[in-house]
Amino acid sequence: MNNIFVYLEIEDGIVGDVSLELLTKGRSLAKQLNCKLEAVAAGYKLDGIGEQVFPYGVEVLHLADDKRLAPYTSLPHTSLLVNLFKEEKPQIALMGATSIGRDLGPRVSSALFSGLTADCTSLEVGTYEDKKAGKVYENLLYQIRPAFGGNIVATIVNPDCRPQMATVREGVMKKEIKDPKFAGKTRKLEVPKYVADTDFVVEVIERHMEKSKLNIKGSPIIVSGGYGVGSADNFKLLHELAATLGGEVGASRAAVDAGFSEHERQIGQTGTTVRPKLYIACGISGQIQHIAGMQESAMIIAINSDPKAPINQIADYVITGTVEDVLPKMIKYYKKNSK
Amino acid sequence: MSFNIVVLAKQVPDTRNVGKDAMKADGTVNRAALPAIYNPEDLNALEQALRLKSKIEGATVHILTMGPARAAEIIRESMYRGADGGYLLSGREFAGSDTLATSYALACAIRKIGKVDLIVCGRQAIDGDTAQVGPQVAEKLGLPQITYAEEILDLSKNKITVKRRLERGVEVVKGPLPMVVTVNGSAAECRPRHAKLTMKYKRAATATEKQESGNDYTDFYDSRPYLNITEWGVSDIEHDIQWLGLTGSPTKVKQIENVVFTAKESKRLTASDVEIEDLMKELIANHTIG
Numbered sequence A: 001m002n003n004i005f006v007y008l009e010i011e012d013g014i015v016g017d018v019s020l021e022l023l024t025k026g027r028s029l030a031k032q033l034n035c036k037l038e039a040v041a042a043g044y045k046l047d048g049i050g051e052q053v054f055p056y057g058v059e060v061l062h063l064a065d066d067k068r069l070a071p072y073t074s075l076p077h078t079s080l081l082v083n084l085f086k087e088e089k090p091q092i093a094l095m096g097a098t099s100i101g102r103d104l105g106p107r108v109s110s111a112l113f114s115g116l117t118a119d120c121t122s123l124e125v126g127t128y129e130d131k132k133a134g135k136v137y138e139n140l141l142y143q144i145r146p147a148f149g150g151n152i153v154a155t156i157v158n159p160d161c162r163p164q165m166a167t168v169r170e171g172v173m174k175k176e177i178k179d180p181k182f183a184g185k186t187r188k189l190e191v192p193k194y195v196a197d198t199d200f201v202v203e204v205i206e207r208h209m210e211k212s213k214l215n216i217k218g219s220p221i222i223v224s225g226g227y228g229v230g231s232a233d234n235f236k237l238l239h240e241l242a243a244t245l246g247g248e249v250g251a252s253r254a255a256v257d258a259g260f261s262e263h264e265r266q267i268g269q270t271g272t273t274v275r276p277k278l279y280i281a282c283g284i285s286g287q288i289q290h291i292a293g294m295q296e297s298a299m300i301i302a303i304n305s306d307p308k309a310p311i312n313q314i315a316d317y318v319i320t321g322t323v324e325d326v327l328p329k330m331i332k333y334y335k336k337n338s339k
Numbered sequence B: 001m002s003f004n005i006v007v008l009a010k011q012v013p014d015t016r017n018v019g020k021d022a023m024k025a026d027g028t029v030n031r032a033a034l035p036a037i038y039n040p041e042d043l044n045a046l047e048q049a050l051r052l053k054s055k056i057e058g059a060t061v062h063i064l065t066m067g068p069a070r071a072a073e074i075i076r077e078s079m080y081r082g083a084d085g086g087y088l089l090s091g092r093e094f095a096g097s098d099t100l101a102t103s104y105a106l107a108c109a110i111r112k113i114g115k116v117d118l119i120v121c122g123r124q125a126i127d128g129d130t131a132q133v134g135p136q137v138a139e140k141l142g143l144p145q146i147t148y149a150e151e152i153l154d155l156s157k158n159k160i161t162v163k164r165r166l167e168r169g170v171e172v173v174k175g176p177l178p179m180v181v182t183v184n185g186s187a188a189e190c191r192p193r194h195a196k197l198t199m200k201y202k203r204a205a206t207a208t209e210k211q212e213s214g215n216d217y218t219d220f221y222d223s224r225p226y227l228n229i230t231e232w233g234v235s236d237i238e239h240d241i242q243w244l245g246l247t248g249s250p251t252k253v254k255q256i257e258n259v260v261f262t263a264k265e266s267k268r269l270t271a272s273d274v275e276i277e278d279l280m281k282e283l284i285a286n287h288t289i290g
Helices: A017-033 A049-056 A074-088 A101-112 A232-245 A253-257 A310-314 A323-337 B040-055 B069-081 B099-113 B133-141 B195-201 B207-213 B218-222 B273-285
Strands: A004-007 A037-043 A060-065 A092-096 A116-120 A122-130 A135-147 A152-157 A164-168 A185-188 A203-209 A221-225 A248-251 A278-282 A299-304 A317-320 B003-008 B011-013 B036-038 B059-066 B085-089 B118-122 B145-156 B159-166 B169-176 B179-183 B230-232 B252-258 B267-270
Touching: A004 A017, A004 A074, A017 A037, A017 A049, A017 A092, A017 A122, A017 A164, A037 A049, A037 A074, A049 A060, A060 A074, A074 A101, A074 B145, A092 A101, A101 A116, A101 A164, A101 B099, A101 B133, A101 B145, A116 A135, A122 B252, A135 A164, A221 A232, A232 A248, A232 A278, A232 A323, A248 A253, A278 A323, A299 A310, A299 A323, A317 B273, A323 B273, B003 B040, B003 B099, B003 B133, B011 B069, B036 B040, B036 B069, B040 B059, B040 B069, B040 B118, B040 B145, B040 B179, B059 B069, B059 B099, B069 B085, B069 B195, B069 B207, B085 B099, B099 B133, B118 B133, B133 B145, B133 B179, B145 B169, B159 B179, B267 B273
Parallel strands: A004 A037, A004 A092, A037 A060, A060 A185, A092 A164, A116 A164, A221 A248, A221 A278, A278 A299, A299 A317, A317 B267, B003 B059, B003 B118, B059 B085, B085 B230, B118 B179, B145 B179
Antiparallel strands: A122 A135, A135 A152, A152 B252, A203 B169, B011 B036, B145 B159, B159 B169
């Protein structure tokens, strides 16, 4: 009772990174709150799930194995969580801010009348004082997220309703195994007790899932472009530099909106969060929503024709110049000096 | 046969273009400096609705929005593009609503509208980026949902077929009506204003707007009922007050902080050959690259 639950995203029997990251975060929250970490897996042929998640410190794995639960559809997974949560009364429930978690989370929170905060960038434990009611709440989950296009950061709490629900994007939390030999318990759920036949109203006719070809999140070097790059053509220079240095190309929201680059390359609050060894920001002004997704890069080089671009403030090196001028020189001098 | 489509839309501050003018000296956002716009993905939703309207005989498209009096602007904007009319839900009782209280209020208003066959809305609004209101309205109404829609492919025999664009793929799903569909920004762009419709609906107004204009146009509007934008307050919808506004919002904002990044001490370089070459040498020497 009153434990921390993580909903597991499963594709082809593999638990998604975002879920493993949440298990890692959930474990540290459970330690702080002196409760247990539990996980929910819903899908088909889930025998291999336990060995994937127990090393992260999952004490109880709730397993709903039913052919009809895969692929994911909204209503059956909602009913499963709603009824399981009514039974188990978790204090916190976490899920990925993915196309599944952002479909499922709101529906579950509405059914339980429990607050949900989307796209949290940080989760902490703390107190909250409701001055009007003269009440102090201990050990609440602080759900911290950027709002208003990333220009402010809000700390949200759910004082009275349980579970306290939050979604988090992939890559925001770090995943870390607790103990490869950790042995949790598996609890098999009798699916018809939780999910009604009438929940299966939406059918998936076709489905093409691709393993992401890009690995921006895992790339040690990222050459990223903004609106200031000027054109999709100039973005080719970024690709050339990235290929030369062995990195990946990223983009700001403005560059994606302008059609210079694909959506899957977007870095920032509404894209991917990255922490590379080197981040080269080309023609990026540095809107807060972008900076939020790359500020933890070990080294940042900003190339901008505007010497007052906000991104310069967080850069280690500021090159005042245009992309057309600077990038070919970087390529040339890298080739000349590397062995 | 009638087929009633309701589009949920929101007027939002244009957070995508927070320029230097939009930040006050103390670093806070100057909301007044941000233009109020039609939430972009709601326009994608409107386009899907208008396409159905042209395919299905007797189909109507109405906008439902919750907001202050000026939010009637987006209802008019929708009418210029082909919508039949709209409903503005407005009142201080709705203030301070989180996504759940908002969804409850919208669900009450949809029940009041009556027979609704399809509800479409944008996946998310750019001021909150939560993507919660669509699914929560569906849950409140006990309807199924299809999120991340890119295109409504078919609507026949009381079933809707939708192509969904997900982070890592594409799905085609089929489900029964009535249904709530939330539409992605990757869907077709909304058609522009239609000149004739813009002329026709230019003076469409809510009761509040008519009052504020000060002139007595009663006869004018009585003879042109299509220019009346329905305006509802809390007393017009059947509701339980405890689920509205602040009391109906399980989430509370504990704290708001402006984002301030700690400035680093940065090295300034020019684009000269010498400086770029030195930089590349340095990066190679400290194993950042190479």
